[in-house]
Amino acid sequence: xxxxxxxxxxxxxxxxxxxxxxxxxxxxxxxxxxxxxxxxxxxxxxxxxxxxxxxxxxxxxxxxxxxxxxxxxxxxxxxxxxxxxxxxxxxxxxxxxxxxxxxxxxxxxxxxxxxxxxxxxxxxxxxxxxxxxxxxxxxxxxxxxxxxxxxxxxxxxxxxxxxxxxxxxxxxxxxxxxxxxxxxxxxxxxxxxxxxxxx
Amino acid sequence: xxxxxxxxxxxxxxxxxxxxxxxxxxxxxxxxxxxxxxxxxxxxxxxxxxxxxxxxxxxxxxxxxxxxxxxxxxxxxxxxxxxxxxxxxxxxxxxxxxxxxxxxxxxxxxxxxxxxxxxxxxxxxxxxxxxxxxxxxxxxxxxxxxxxxxxxxxxxxxxxxxxxxxxxxxxxxxxxxxxxxxxxxxxxxxxxxxxxxxxxxxxxxxxxxxxxxxxxxxxxxxxxxxxxxxxxxxxxxxxxxxxxxxxxxxxxxxxxxxxxxxxxxxxxxxxxxxxxxxxxxxxxxxxxxxxxxxxxxxxxxxxxxxxxxxxxxxxxxxxxxxxxxxxxxxxxxxxxxxxxxxxxxxxxxxxxxxxxxxxxxxxxxxxxxxxxxxxxxxx
Numbered sequence: 001x002x003x004x005x006x007x008x009x010x011x012x013x014x015x016x017x018x019x020x021x022x023x024x025x026x027x028x029x030x031x032x033x034x035x036x037x038x039x040x041x042x043x044x045x046x047x048x049x050x051x052x053x054x055x056x057x058x059x060x061x062x063x064x065x066x067x068x069x070x071x072x073x074x075x076x077x078x079x080x081x082x083x084x085x086x087x088x089x090x091x092x093x094x095x096x097x098x099x100x101x102x103x104x105x106x107x108x109x110x111x112x113x114x115x116x117x118x119x120x121x122x123x124x125x126x127x128x129x130x131x132x133x134x135x136x137x138x139x140x141x142x143x144x145x146x147x148x149x150x151x152x153x154x155x156x157x158x159x160x161x162x163x164x165x166x167x168x169x170x171x172x173x174x175x176x177x178x179x180x181x182x183x184x185x186x187x188x189x190x191x192x193x194x195x196x197x198x199x
Numbered sequence: 200x201x202x203x204x205x206x207x208x209x210x211x212x213x214x215x216x217x218x219x220x221x222x223x224x225x226x227x228x229x230x231x232x233x234x235x236x237x238x239x240x241x242x243x244x245x246x247x248x249x250x251x252x253x254x255x256x257x258x259x260x261x262x263x264x265x266x267x268x269x270x271x272x273x274x275x276x277x278x279x280x281x282x283x284x285x286x287x288x289x290x291x292x293x294x295x296x297x298x299x300x301x302x303x304x305x306x307x308x309x310x311x312x313x314x315x316x317x318x319x320x321x322x323x324x325x326x327x328x329x330x331x332x333x334x335x336x337x338x339x340x341x342x343x344x345x346x347x348x349x350x351x352x353x354x355x356x357x358x359x360x361x362x363x364x365x366x367x368x369x370x371x372x373x374x375x376x377x378x379x380x381x382x383x384x385x386x387x388x389x390x391x392x393x394x395x396x397x398x399x400x401x402x403x404x405x406x407x408x409x410x411x412x413x414x415x416x417x418x419x420x421x422x423x424x425x426x427x428x429x430x431x432x433x434x435x436x437x438x439x440x441x442x443x444x445x446x447x448x449x450x451x452x453x454x455x456x457x458x459x460x461x462x463x464x465x466x467x468x469x470x471x472x473x474x475x476x477x478x479x480x481x482x483x484x485x486x487x488x489x490x491x492x493x494x495x496x497x498x499x500x501x502x503x504x505x506x507x508x509x510x511x512x513x514x515x516x517x518x519x520x521x522x523x524x525x526x527x528x529x530x531x532x533x534x535x536x537x538x539x540x541x542x543x544x545x546x547x548x549x550x551x552x553x554x555x556x557x558x559x560x561x562x563x564x565x566x567x568x569x570x571x572x573x574x575x576x577x578x
Contacts, residue, residue, distance in 0.1 A: 021483055029483050051480005
């Protein structure tokens with residue numbers, strides 16, 4: 001139902017998420033933001049079971065902020081991803097596992113850009129591109145075919161648009177619009193929303 | 200003397216009941232020092248309910264957030280009986296909550312409408328129930344799901360909001376109330392508790408002299424607009440019970456941040472607020488929501504007509520129409536329609552209308568139209 005995608009370039013990470021908040025067959029919101037800002041250069045994209053997504057993502061968000069307040073400097077994306085995965089793993093075998101699928105995207109001054117794929121079984125993988133949701137089945141092969149490590153920003157946005165076009169053509173559910181954001185050394189930038197009809 | 204004996208007998212019976220309880224619950228719960236503690240009725244009373252058939256033998260329980268000690272023995276929550284009767288025909292998609300409620304925001308405030316049929320496994324338990332409950336003077340909540348759960352949690356919410364108002368000197372915003380309700384319901388996720396409410400309110404806005412050096416500054420509203428550096432209200436509440444260190448930490452944080460917040464405080468939010476809160480954890484902000492088994496029918500009517508610029512009369516009539524259409528098609532909605540309107544001056548309630556009359560009026564209208572068309576075509 002929900003769709004997340006991330007593409008890492010040489011010095012940036014481009015992420016997009018759909019905007020639908022659904023409840024059984026009804027779209028309750030058309031402009032729902034699934035990205036949570038962990039810090040100035042880290043975004044957490046979170047989909048999954050209804051209440052778990054917001055609860056878990058806000059828990060991670062506040063803890064990352066707490067780390068910054070206590071220690072005076074921010075967590076790197078890799079550290080934040082490992083922290084998130086550790087929490088998922090701890091809750092996995094408890095009475096209340098969190099059923100959430102995540103993408104963590106960030107830019108580190110030392111290590112450069114990073115995109116981390118995590119799923120509800122607490123697996124973690126650093127990947128050049130990744131997607132979550134049923135839409136991933138349709139778009140991963142497009143990413144396989146056209147991705148290069150030295151994509152420019154415009155080429156990455158075009159690749160993203162190709163993926164969205166394929167979803168609109170073949171995916172059974174209607175995902176009318178997507179939030180797009182880009183993270184680089186200057187922080188998080190909001191980019192133009194992709195909707196049905198944008199070329 | 201007779202009375203004395205009766206009372207001792209009563210107390211003996213009560214003691215016996217307590218002994219048969221195999222789990223130590225009541226005492227643990229009532230002695231909890233957590234500020235977020237809410238009263239759960241004596242487990243023995245719940246266990247000996249007369250309606251025993253149809254119960255699930257192994258209760259599905261959730262232990263909730265580990266830090267909350269009041270839920271240390273989750274097995275104390277007894278088996279609850281299923282809400283809906285067993286369905287012989289499988290449903291195409293999960294049908295929720297036999298009701299139709301809707302709420303939307305427009306230039307004149309927030310309008311909430313609901314039907315009044317309270318159903319129980321296929322029979323109408325009450326044709327004149329009240330599904331829109333006022334929480335305080337400027338906040339109204341529509342209820343959907345289990346009637347008892349909704350009524351209880353609305354009362355708990357009113358109590359918590361009143362406590363907040365007494366402690367902090369201002370009303371909590373609609374978003375804050377929604378967050379509070381969502382966090383209170385989170386420990387019950389996975390159980391049979393079923394509450395799907397939309398909170399419709401008017402926020403009074405914050406005080407303009409926001410540059411005050413007290414720890415109220417750290418507890419500004421928790422609407423999603425705020426950036427991530429502020430601690431949420433729920434966290435501060437739970438740590439307030441702990442000894443002074445954490446409280447003073449939040450105070451120093453707020454004093455360094457109130458300077459930055461001063462400029463933000465002037466742009467305080469005052470106006471209508473509409474939030475959907477569900478016991479599965481969903482919390483959404485929006486301008487139009489409809490909840491319940493009749494909601495798809497209501498959505499289709501509302502999506503055609505609801506705009507920001509509606510007048511109060513137009514908004515009321517489209518809300519009535521939407522509930523009426525939903526009650527026509529949905530078996531679990533019907534009887535009357537309640538409409539509440541929330542503005543800056545508080546909420547007002549329209550007299551309850553019987554939809555049976557509306558049905559006959561429409562039938563009459565259709566008949567007249569058919570006659571008119573019949574006479575014009577015959578000429």
